[in-house]
Amino acid sequence: MRDMSRRQHRVLLVREWDEQLSGSGCCGRLGSEVTSVIDGDGEDPYACVRGDMERVGEVYRALRDRFDEDELEVTVVDPRNTVALLPAIWRDARRRGMSVTATLRQLNAATAACAVVVDGKVLTKVVDPARAVAEVEADLLARA
Numbered sequence: 331m332r333d334m335s336r337r338q339h340r341v342l343l344v345r346e347w348d349e350q351l352s353g354s355g356c357c358g359r360l361g362s363e364v365t366s367v368i369d370g371d372g373e374d375p376y377a378c379v380r381g382d383m384e385r386v387g388e389v390y391r392a393l394r395d396r397f398d399e400d401e402l403e404v405t406v407v408d409p410r411n412t413v414a415l416l417p418a419i420w421r422d423a424r425r426r427g428m429s430v431t432a433t434l435r436q437l438n439a440a441t442a443a444c445a446v447v448v449d450g451k452v453l454t455k456v457v458d459p460a461r462a463v464a465e466v467e468a469d470l471l472a473r474a
Contacts, residue, residue: 339470340403340422341393342415342447344440345386382443385457389446392459393466402466409441416440423450426473 386406393404407415419440423433426449439445439452446454446462453465 338400338403339449340405340418341466342418342440342445343386343390343393343404343406344409344415344443344445344447345383345406346408346410346443382457385459386444388459389457389462392463396463396467409443409445412441419447419450421450422447426450 390404390406393402397404407418409415416437419437420433423436428436428450433450436447436450436452439455440447442455444455444457445452446456446465448466448469451469453469454462456462
């Protein structure tokens with residue numbers, strides 16, 4: 331059972347999903363598989379971000395290996411999903427004690443691909459798993 335006396339930290343890993351989001355809903359999304367059926371032998375429209383997707387996946391696995399689920403909530407979010415991303419960062423940053431100006435800066439920085447956001451603060455945009463884990467550890471230790 332989770333110890334509710336200590337608040338779980340939230341890490342947001344920002345990376346593009348391999349589908350367009352306009353129109354959303356179950357019938358409006360065009361992912362790599364759908365576009366290949368429509369276009370036949372056409373290029374994967376998301377090939378340019380595939381490397382970032384894989385590197386963020388490596389960061390996710392490294393964080394899950396290092397931290398227990400009750401210590402850290404890790405969520406992968408698309409930078410285009412501002413409806414979920416920006417309010418979450420706003421709440422986390424303000425709870426963290428950041429000023430409105432500092433929080434607005436975090437909102438802007440967090441919409442970049444490969445951002446690692448911990449409790450509302452963008453720690454790094456580097457997708458090296460070891461560095462990301464070290465940055466998260468340092469941030470949590472500094473606030474302990």
